[in-house]
Amino acid sequence: MKKRNVVTDLAIEAHEMLCEEQEASFIDGVVVNEQEFCNGEIRVVHVKITNENGENQLRKPIGNYITIESAAVKERDKETHEEIIKVLADIVGNLHGLKSDGVILVVGLGNRNVTPDALGPRAAEKVLVTRHLKNEGIIPKELEGKVRAVASISPGVLGITGIETYEIVKGVTDRIKPDLIIAIDALAARELSRINSTIQISDTGISPGAGMGNKRVELNEKTLGVKVIAIGVPTVVDAATMVNDVLDGILSDLQAESNSGAAFYSIIKELSSEEKYPMILSALEPYDGNMFVTPKEVDDVVNDLSVIIANGLNIALNQGVGKGDVWRYG
Numbered sequence: 001m002k003k004r005n006v007v008t009d010l011a012i013e014a015h016e017m018l019c020e021e022q023e024a025s026f027i028d029g030v031v032v033n034e035q036e037f038c039n040g041e042i043r044v045v046h047v048k049i050t051n052e053n054g055e056n057q058l059r060k061p062i063g064n065y066i067t068i069e070s071a072a073v074k075e076r077d078k079e080t081h082e083e084i085i086k087v088l089a090d091i092v093g094n095l096h097g098l099k100s101d102g103v104i105l106v107v108g109l110g111n112r113n114v115t116p117d118a119l120g121p122r123a124a125e126k127v128l129v130t131r132h133l134k135n136e137g138i139i140p141k142e143l144e145g146k147v148r149a150v151a152s153i154s155p156g157v158l159g160i161t162g163i164e165t166y167e168i169v170k171g172v173t174d175r176i177k178p179d180l181i182i183a184i185d186a187l188a189a190r191e192l193s194r195i196n197s198t199i200q201i202s203d204t205g206i207s208p209g210a211g212m213g214n215k216r217v218e219l220n221e222k223t224l225g226v227k228v229i230a231i232g233v234p235t236v237v238d239a240a241t242m243v244n245d246v247l248d249g250i251l252s253d254l255q256a257e258s259n260s261g262a263a264f265y266s267i268i269k270e271l272s273s274e275e276k277y278p279m280i281l282s283a284l285e286p287y288d289g290n291m292f293v294t295p296k297e298v299d300d301v302v303n304d305l306s307v308i309i310a311n312g313l314n315i316a317l318n319q320g321v322g323k324g325d326v327w328r329y330g
Contacts, residue, residue, distance in 0.1 A: 007238040009187035010200055011047040011065030014058045017190070029054025038083045043069040044091075061220075063204035066091050073197045073308070074301055081308055086323050088199060088312030095203050095229055096180055096316065098148065103131065104317055105178040105226075107169055107219070108154035109185035109208045116235040116294040119302050119309075120184040121154035123231075126310035128318065128329040131176070146320015151176060157208075158216065165208040166217035173224050181228045182317075183208075183219050184309060188292065189234030195294070196301040199233050199309070206230035231313075233305050236292040 008014060018027055029051040035044045047065040049055055055062050068087055072080035098104070108124025110117040131149040133139045139147070155161065155168035173181065183206045189195055205220025205228040220228050295301070314329045315321050321329060 007188050008190040008234075009232060010067060010189055010194065010198065010234060011049070011058060011060055011202070012045050012067045012200075013190045013194070014060060015047055018057055027054060027057055030058060037087055038070075038080060041070055041072055041080055042084060042087060044087060045069070061204040063202060064095065065200060065202045065204075068199040068201075069194065069197060071193075071197055073305060074295075074297070076300070076304060081304065082326050084199075085308055085311045085315070085326050088201070088308065089315035089323065091201050092182075092229065092231075092312060092316035095201065096227075098180055098317075100148070100319060102179040103149045103176065104151070105169075105172065105176065105181045106150060106152040106313065107181060107183045108152065109165060109183055109206070110154075111157045111160065112154065113160075115299050115302055116292070117157075117186050119186045119233055119235060119306055122303060122306035123184045123309040123313075124152045124154050126306060127152050128314045128321070130318075143320065147318040150317055151178070164217055166219060166223065169219055170224060173226055178226055181219065181224060181226050182231065182313065183228055184231045186236070187232040187234040188236050188238060190237070192237055194234055195237055196233065196235055196298065196305065199231065199305070202230045202232075203227065204230070206232065231309055233309075235298060235302060236294045239293050 008017075012032075015027065015030060015032060019025060029049060031046075031048040031050060033046045033048075035046075036042065037044065045067050047058075047067075049058060049060060049062045049065070051062065068084060068091070070080060070084055073084065096102075096104075106124050106127045106129075108120035108122070110120040112118045112121040127150060128147065129150050129152050130139065130143065130147045131151040133143075134147075134149045151172075153168070153172055155163075155165050158164055161168070169181070169183075185206055185208060187200065189198065205218055205223075207218045208216045217223065219230075311326055311329070315323060315325065
């Protein structure tokens with residue numbers, strides 16, 4: 001584990017890399033279960049870290065990390081999007097454990113002016129907010145007894161506000177005293193195939209800005225005194241990781257087509273990712289060091305993902321909003 005420098009916020013990828021490093025299929029303290037939905041178009045993997053060994057090995061807190069993976073997110077397939085919303089709603093519903101009168105604070109993390117980092121604010125603004133209506137007794141008849149008190153904020157980023165995200169969220173939390181906080185943010189992935197096609201839900205909190213390489217004070221039950229469910233989507237991959245994958249592909253092609261140099265290419269290819277990663281970072285140094293890369297269609301995909309997440313939350317948080325109301329409130 002000392003050599004693992006590849007950037008990822010996904011527990012599933014941390015587990016995959018660890019198994020590869022240790023040449024093992026099982027890690028003590030980590031339980032992995034997998035399900036498929038919609039004829040295999042949606043894959044759900046539940047990584048549960050159960051003890052300190054699993055926590056230390058994966059470098060993530062004890063708790064649940066559930067990923068929803070589907071290429072249909074990037075394909076703008078509305079029917080599959082609807083199924084993803086239902087799966088997301090079930091996962092969040094099983095994690096939150098709220099009473100009918102529970103108060104929820106949704107926090108959209110990130111910079112709305114930078115598209116790959118705008119997922120949180122875009123999703124938060126689409127969530128059905130009702131706390132003010134319930135507090136003032138003016139809830140519409142059609143929603144009476146069907147919704148919880150939900151509030152939503154997008155605190156921005158330190159570089160724009162001059163205030164730590166934690167300080168803003170802590171201040172609001174102390175004021176409105178929510179029973180649950182749901183934080184939405186952009187993440188980073190190691191696998192290119194997971195960019196904009198994976199949603200991770202965890203019950204261990206989140207470090208704002210992690211996906212963009214700017215980790216701040218963590219938002220979790222320890223720092224805020226309230227349970228925090230984090231929802232994140234990898235919208236970027238670090239350039240060194242991408243170069244590493246491309247290099248492996250080129251070496252495979254050269255090895256297959258070469259006679260005299262096959263052994264040389266094989267030696268380079270057999271270097272581990274952890275051994276190649278520092279060399280690639282060094283090579284990128286003249287180009288402002290390590291960079292984060294995102295697909296060109298990120299704007300449309302982030303918007304679609306924000307709609308998926310908001311609709312999933314609307315169903316999960318409000319007992320009177322059913323799966324038949326998928327597109328009604330988000």
